[in-house]
Amino acid sequence: MAAEDLREADRIFRVAFATYLGVDPQTSMSGRAMVRGRFGTDPSGAIAAVDGGEVIGSNFMANWGSFGFFGPLTVNPTRWKQGIAKRLMEETMARFDAWRTKHAALFTFADSAQHQTLYQRFGFWPRFLTGIMHKVPSDSSMRSSARYSQLTRDQQPAALAEARDLCNELLEGLDVSIEIEGIAGQSQGETILIRSDSRLEGIALCHFGSESEAGDKSLYVKFAAARPGPNVEKTFAELLGACEALAVDNGLPDIEAGVSTETVGAYKAMIRLGFKPAYFGVFMLRGGGSAVYRPDAYVVADLR
Numbered sequence: 001m002a003a004e005d006l007r008e009a010d011r012i013f014r015v016a017f018a019t020y021l022g023v024d025p026q027t028s029m030s031g032r033a034m035v036r037g038r039f040g041t042d043p044s045g046a047i048a049a050v051d052g053g054e055v056i057g058s059n060f061m062a063n064w065g066s067f068g069f070f071g072p073l074t075v076n077p078t079r080w081k082q083g084i085a086k087r088l089m090e091e092t093m094a095r096f097d098a099w100r101t102k103h104a105a106l107f108t109f110a111d112s113a114q115h116q117t118l119y120q121r122f123g124f125w126p127r128f129l130t131g132i133m134h135k136v137p138s139d140s141s142m143r144s145s146a147r148y149s150q151l152t153r154d155q156q157p158a159a160l161a162e163a164r165d166l167c168n169e170l171l172e173g174l175d176v177s178i179e180i181e182g183i184a185g186q187s188q189g190e191t192i193l194i195r196s197d198s199r200l201e202g203i204a205l206c207h208f209g210s211e212s213e214a215g216d217k218s219l220y221v222k223f224a225a226a227r228p229g230p231n232v233e234k235t236f237a238e239l240l241g242a243c244e245a246l247a248v249d250n251g252l253p254d255i256e257a258g259v260s261t262e263t264v265g266a267y268k269a270m271i272r273l274g275f276k277p278a279y280f281g282v283f284m285l286r287g288g289g290s291a292v293y294r295p296d297a298y299v300v301a302d303l304r
């Protein structure tokens, strides 16, 4: 994908979902700058389907070390059912192969035979439901947690190394550095760092604002993880508390975060903390195991 393709790719992204969901394209995905943001974070993970110079579809892959996922995959509705998504998927798989992605995944509509059939063809199989959780933020008592944007440029590489160390305990080789830097570099939000005895115990990557993947009035927790161990649940609650404080500080009336029901401890904890599911999608994974999600993992990895 080239920078000049972004405008049309973004238009197709909005119109494709609106057509599929039967909603107004003007308000569909309102405020969510996914196309521009994902291109900005990693242009090497952005692909466009082009016919006669015209963009007709696109897809975006995220390279999180040993783990990768893709989306939004969209095709211009005037060109549906002509095999364009399949071509985009072939190229998507080639990128994952080039990156040596060990665990490739996606989030999609749980009730769509069309989507399941398409992705199964490429080796992705449905796993657990992901709940898209919401909460009206009100508690700002956790506002003292450290934030990535407060670190100097000299301090940031060490923080990224600490984040890699934490993520490695969840899944060997998991690395969300590219996402942390993408958020910081594009003013898409903030990364929260929770420490105890100077060790990084938790991290949350939050999107908000007009350049972000969050909706108009939301703080969107794209990734959060608490270090496994006896304090994991406490750290997870502190992380979500810090996200809530960030939402309150920025005058946002909603927090959203997709949590897998496979990480059942985290799902239950979020319900206890006042989050409610708005709807469910399904996590699809290529290969065995469950990658980032395990029943004892306190993680939010929202793959929308």
Ligand SMILES: CC(C)(COP(=O)(O)OP(=O)(O)OC[C@H]1O[C@@H](n2cnc3c(N)ncnc32)[C@H](O)[C@@H]1OP(=O)(O)O)[C@@H](O)C(=O)NCCC(=O)NCCS
Residues within 6 Å of the ligand: 016, 017, 020, 071, 072, 073, 074, 075, 076, 079, 080, 081, 082, 083, 084, 085, 086, 087, 107, 108, 109, 113, 114, 115, 117, 118, 121
């Ligand atoms: C989903 C979407 C990308 C598919 O694009 P497309 O170019 O029309 O898809 P293709 O023509 O390549 O078809 C791919 C496969 O989808 C499946 N499929 C398509 N229509 C189907 C239907 N009505 N029933 C069952 N399977 C269907 C088939 O497996 C098909 O392969 P086949 O024709 O060889 O059987 C497109 O409909 C879209 O943009 N939808 C809105 C956004 C969206 O839902 N994105 C995905 C979010 S995870």
